[in-house]
Amino acid sequence: MSTLARLLKESWTCVEDRGDTLAANFYARVFLADPQLRELFPVTMDVQRSRLLEAIVQAVQTVDDPDAFAAYLTSLGRDHRKFHARPEHYDVVGNCLIAALTEHVGAAWGPEFEQAWRDAYGVIAATMVAGAAEAADLPAYWHAEVIHHERHGADLAQFTVRPLDPVPYRAGQYVSLETSHQPRLWRSYSVANAPRADGTLDFHARAIGATGVSSALVRKLQPGDMIRIGAPMGSMLLDLSSARDMVFVAGGTGLAPLRALIEQLAETNRSRAAYLFFGVRHSEDLYDVPTLNALTAQHPWLSFTPVLSEQTDSAHPHGLVGEVCAAAGPWPEHDFYVAGSAAMVRATRARLTEAGVPFDRIRYDAITTG
Structure with a gap:
């Protein structure tokens, strides 16, 4: 670990258990320093504060x-x-x-911590500004019309939108x-399909609260x-350069980017086997199953295993999806793709590593997709 990384992580451990108050302090300072910046943010700042901490x-x-x-910072600059x-x-x-860090770290804050954060932030800012400049010819955002919306129970929906201009994304991205209905409040969602000729995008959303x-x-x-x-x-x-078989591990709406990758x-696939493990709490939480069954019927190289973490009276395997996947191995020569909540991704990565899967073969983007 470099000296810079060590200092950043040491100082962050001093405040990570008070992250929300740190973020509130930070935004209060920003809006006091430049009141016009307040207009760029939502009226309710609770979610925005958590986004700062994630970044x-x-x-x-x-x-x-x-x-x-x-x-990461280049794409964050484009996004901002x-x-x-x-x-x-x-x-x-x-x-x-x-x-804000100086105030919240308190007595432990010193010249080394301050210089480390100033050096790191200088690189962060320069990289984000450069990322934004590189994307100057692209829209800052795209307008899209909702053309289909389907509810699954009380708290989950799949919907499809048609952008007015093409969105240049790749399968697996968010x-x-x-x-x-929630102006100036943005949240990340994975695109649930590979790019299509008509430019439409599918999304999966689960309401919490x-x-x-x-x-x-x-x-x-x-x-x-x-x-x-x-x-x-x-x-x-x-990874199209790899010839290894693949394992996809989804938790809840983490299914979305994995479905895009499978599509x-x-x-192009003719020889690589692929295994999809889809974990939810109860059988009624399983959604998009007709699409997944159709994919497995059409492509013999693909298998699909639903996993239920809280329901035992089912023919489907019971347990945490990462545990069930690891037990179904061994997987010594496979590429892994893991998607879901940050907690699910952490637990699955740890379990797979314990089961002998090399860390560099586990690809993931730990985003909370709703």
Whole structure:
């Protein structure tokens, strides 16, 4: 671990259990320093505060991997164009972040920590600004019309949108969505299909609670509504250079990017076997099963295993999807793709590593998809 990474992680451990108050302090400083920036953010800041923490943690975790660090920040810079972020805003944000960290770390804060964060933030800001500049010829976001919406129970929906202009994404990536039902509040969702000739995009959303973007997408969105789509992000892409067989492990709506990868694979695959494990709590939570069954019927190289974590009176395997997948091995020469909540991805990666799967063969993007 480099000295910079060590200092960043040491200082972050001083505040990670008080992350929400740190984020509130940070945003208060930003809006005081430049009141016009308040107009770029939603009225309710609870979700936005958690987004700051996710971005900080992601940056700190990848600082020792220059390629991943640069790729993440470049795509984040492109994505922040939807907030109308300008280069001069980054100086305000940096100064306020350092001030908030100084206050919350307290007596442990010293010149080494401050210099490490200033150095790291300088690289973060420069990389994000460069990423935004590289995308100057692309829209900051895309407008899209909802053309299909289907509910599954009380809290889950699949819907399809038709962008007015093509969205240049790759199978496995995610985008942020904004709806008029929750203006200025964006949330990330994986695209659930490989690119199509007609440009349409499928999404899966699960509502947690009665409010928020996911709730609006599940309970309020209707055909004919317009949404906005942010820049594509994510690095969980199909490795077409590999000849190894593949295992896809999905938790809940983490099924979405894996279905997109399987669709892409189906366009060219002739020899690689693929195994999909789809974990939910109860049998009624299983959705998109007709599509998955159709894919397995059409492609003999694909197998599909539903896994139920809380229901035992079923013919489907019972347990956590990562545990069931690991027990179905051994998988010594397979490529893995894991998608779901951050907690599900962490647990699955740990279990697969314990089962002997090399860490560098596990691809993932740990985003909470609603």
